[in-house]
Amino acid sequence: MEGKRRQGGIGLAVAVALIYVFLLLPIIIVVLAAFNAGEYLSFPPQGFSLRWFEKFFSSEPFVRSFIFSLRLAFITTCISTVIGTMASFYVVRYSRIGKDFLRVLHTAPMMLPGMLTGTALLIFFYTIGLGGTYAGLLLGHVLVTMPYVFLAVSAALYNFDRSLEEAARSLGARPFTTLGRITLPLIKGGIISGAMFSFITSFDQFPISLLLSGVGMTPLPIQVFDYLRFEFDPTAAAVGTVTIVMTAVIILVTEKFVGLESMYWGSK
Amino acid sequence: MTPQGQRGKVAPTFLLLVPSVLLISFLLVAPYGYMVPVSFCKPGQISGYEKAFTLANYAKALGDSYYLRIMMWTLVYSIGTTLGCLLLGYPVAYYLARTRTKWKGLLMIGILSPLLVGVVIRCYGWMVLLADNGLVNSLLGRLGIGPFKLMYNPFGVMLALVHINLPFMILTLTGSIQTIDPVLEEAAQSLGASPRRTFFSVTLPMSLPGVYSGTLLVFLQVVSAYAIPVLLGGFQVMMTPILVVQQVIDIFNWPFGSALAIVLFIVSGLIIWLYTRAMNRLMRGLA
Numbered sequence: 001m002e003g004k005r006r007q008g009g010i011g012l013a014v015a016v017a018l019i020y021v022f023l024l025l026p027i028i029i030v031v032l033a034a035f036n037a038g039e040y041l042s043f044p045p046q047g048f049s050l051r052w053f054e055k056f057f058s059s060e061p062f063v064r065s066f067i068f069s070l071r072l073a074f075i076t077t078c079i080s081t082v083i084g085t086m087a088s089f090y091v092v093r094y095s096r097i098g099k100d101f102l103r104v105l106h107t108a109p110m111m112l113p114g115m116l117t118g119t120a121l122l123i124f125f126y127t128i129g130l131g132g133t134y135a136g137l138l139l140g141h142v143l144v145t146m147p148y149v150f151l152a153v154s155a156a157l158y159n160f161d162r163s164l165e166e167a168a169r170s171l172g173a174r175p176f177t178t179l180g181r182i183t184l185p186l187i188k189g190g191i192i193s194g195a196m197f198s199f200i201t202s203f204d205q206f207p208i209s210l211l212l213s214g215v216g217m218t219p220l221p222i223q224v225f226d227y228l229r230f231e232f233d234p235t236a237a238a239v240g241t242v243t244i245v246m247t248a249v250i251i252l253v254t255e256k257f258v259g260l261e262s263m264y265w266g267s268k
Numbered sequence: 269m270t271p272q273g274q275r276g277k278v279a280p281t282f283l284l285l286v287p288s289v290l291l292i293s294f295l296l297v298a299p300y301g302y303m304v305p306v307s308f309c310k311p312g313q314i315s316g317y318e319k320a321f322t323l324a325n326y327a328k329a330l331g332d333s334y335y336l337r338i339m340m341w342t343l344v345y346s347i348g349t350t351l352g353c354l355l356l357g358y359p360v361a362y363y364l365a366r367t368r369t370k371w372k373g374l375l376m377i378g379i380l381s382p383l384l385v386g387v388v389i390r391c392y393g394w395m396v397l398l399a400d401n402g403l404v405n406s407l408l409g410r411l412g413i414g415p416f417k418l419m420y421n422p423f424g425v426m427l428a429l430v431h432i433n434l435p436f437m438i439l440t441l442t443g444s445i446q447t448i449d450p451v452l453e454e455a456a457q458s459l460g461a462s463p464r465r466t467f468f469s470v471t472l473p474m475s476l477p478g479v480y481s482g483t484l485l486v487f488l489q490v491v492s493a494y495a496i497p498v499l500l501g502g503f504q505v506m507m508t509p510i511l512v513v514q515q516v517i518d519i520f521n522w523p524f525g526s527a528l529a530i531v532l533f534i535v536s537g538l539i540i541w542l543y544t545r546a547m548n549r550l551m552r553g554l555a
Contacts (some may be wrong), residue, residue, distance in 0.1 A: 012359055012362070012363055013363070015359045016359055016360050016363045019356050019357075019359065019360050019434075020360070020375075020378055022356070022431065022434075023378065023379070023382055023431065023434060023435070024378060024381070024382065025393070025397070026382075026390050026393025026394050026396075026397065026431065027381070027382060027385055027389075027390065027393055028393075029393045029396050029397055029403065030385075030389055030390075030392060030393040030396070033393075033396050040396075040399070040401050040402065040406075041396050041402070041403050082287075083287045083288050083291060084288065086284040086285070086287060086288065087284065087285055087287070087288035087289075089281075089284050090281055090282065090284035090285045091285075093281075094281040094282070094284070095285075102285075105289075105292055106288060106292070108292065108296060109292065109295075109296055111485075111488070112296070112300075112488075113488055113489065113491070113492030113509075114492070115492040115493075115494050115509045115512065115513070116300075116492055116529055116532075116533060117296065117299070117300075119303070119512055119513070119516050119525060119526070119529050120299035120300045120302065120303045120529075121295065121299050122516060122517075123299070123302065123303060123306055123316065123516070123522050123526065124298060124299035124302050125299075126315075126316060127302070139291075139295055140295070142291065143291060143292070143295045143296060146288060146291065150288070200384050203386075204384075204385070204386035204387070206386065206387050206388060206494075206495050207492075207494060207495075210494070210495075210513070210517075211513070211516070211517065220386075221386050221387070221388045221389075224386075224388045224389065224392070225388045225495060225498075225499070228388070228391070228392060228395070228499055229498070229499075232395065232399070234396075236388075236389070236392045237392060237396070239389070240385070240386075240389035240392060240393075243385070243386065243389065244385055244389070247384045247385065248381075251384065
């Protein structure tokens, strides 16, 4: 029986392998281009060089944008993690009516097209006096990252064994003690992976940043985008490689705490 | 059962919801709602709009053949990209849902990792590959073919759009196919159905809910894509979101920008509605 299904399996495996190449190729190419000496990545490559990294780190606008994005992503993540965690506690545990509505409402910022949300926010912010301000940009980032925390923490809460809390309480623990000693440590994984996705989403955020960043505030993706519109040299590849490495480190550290697969299929 | 009940007093748990609901109503509901009146205003001389009623923005968005043509092409690219993602995504999702290899974790990381690289950086990867003097053309040149025009045309834009959205499709489909019990496929085969017949009469119909959510997700992303068509289309391939951003940021004509965005929103909504109806009928017919 198993053998019969494996027969069609070879064609499938080849197709799948090719699609993986397609998925990963542009990312590998970015890394290769960053270490290539030439202006263009051609075949054969023109030798190993770190000149594009030097150009990145000696370019003031790029370095400034890099630090700006790191700070913005950090502040965004702090806020959206708290707000998203609180909301998921209510929706999973306490909401009696409108649970589905609340769930849709809290994931809507993620589902709605970023370009439209950004346009709507831009017009709205200028009207109420937040246009082109750091606060406006930050609020936009919190809005689109909060759903990731909400989903991750909700998944953790659904898998949570309530009897542990009841045990703690029946042994005389106060509600806040139970929360701090039992509940939070057990859903730590959900909170951490939500925060991680929030950080990465904010750091890589394009449409919201494009529409909401004001003068003197250029997040890294916007800086790279503006650069690529006029120039084409591998400085962009160096920036990309640094962010890829940074993201990989964040994910590996997160993996230490929680399996990432739980983000998608761990719930219920 | 409930912790509040045990203590005999009701904790004000709804307070947990206050920040997020404030955030969403203030930053999502209000701004989207506000776009509607703005789209009926006249463009302003100094500020983004002037408080005077007009239908001219909609007349222009729906009547001018330039904007209509771009809207039509936006929909064509979006539907094409969605189908491309479905065709490439299904085999991978099927494989991931059914495989028993110990490398599954690694294979999942392969799908997730592109999502964690910014869209602009991934576009740059494609630009390096597809440029006139890029990697693909330099490889083909060695073989004595080409050079071909691979970007700044719809081909390059759609290739990158498929690439960027493929992980969403794969993740959605994998989740859906995993819920189909393999025993059903085995039963069909043991009753004499060919693998092809098994696929078309068991697997595919049962995974239609996943197909539906995956295609919807991708369509919504593509119809509002901006960075990819700009970078790989080089303003040779226009899509409505590019026009919206031009109006709002460069020309400062918020009313017309809003009207274009709202028309795009409504047209996509109509397509999604029709699609949902058709899919529902299809799924009911098969159930």
